[in-house]
Amino acid sequence: QVQLVESGGGAVEAGGSLTLSCAISGFEDTKNNYLAGWFRRAPGEKREAIRSVLRGGQSTVKDRFIISQDSAKNILLLRINDLKSEDTGIYYCAFEPQGGSWFRGGQPTYWDQGTQVIVSS
Numbered sequence: 001q002v003q004l005v006e007s008g009g010g011a012v013e014a015g016g017s018l019t020l021s022c023a024i025s026g027f028e029d030t031k032n033n034y035l036a037g038w039f040r041r042a043p044g045e046k047r048e049a050i051r052s053v054l055r056g057g058q059s060t061v062k063d064r065f066i067i068s069q070d071s072a073k074n075i076l077l078l079r080i081n082d083l084k085s086e087d088t089g090i091y092y093c094a095f096e097p098q099g100g101s102w103f104r105g106g107q108p109t110y111w112d113q114g115t116q117v118i119v120s121s
Contacts, residue, residue, distance in 0.1 A: 009115030022093030033098040042089040
């Protein structure tokens with residue numbers, strides 16, 4: 001059973017940086033692909049996708065968000081630079097083995113519990 005354990009959230013000041021970490025365990029398949037990524041749900045809003053990455057994929061940058069992974073340690077990272085108040089929300093790590101619903105345009109199968117990020121100005 002895949003388990004995702006996230007860490008690194010909390011209260012931060014605007015303008016600073018924050019790194020969230022997601023440890024992925026229980027996925028024993030060392031050959032096939034997977035998709036891992038980050039979502040955010042801002043207060044009063046729906047959950048939205050930030051960025052995702054395939055197994056072994058390189059780091060990607062979207063605006064102030066950098067997603068990277070340590071495939072050897074099965075850790076997914078999200079770094080947010082120049083934090084703004086609108087970055088406040090609950091951040092989720094998600095995971096999908098090859099062929100799963102997320103690969104087919106649906107939602108990820110596996111989620112962590114989410115971690116709160118509060119940005120104060």
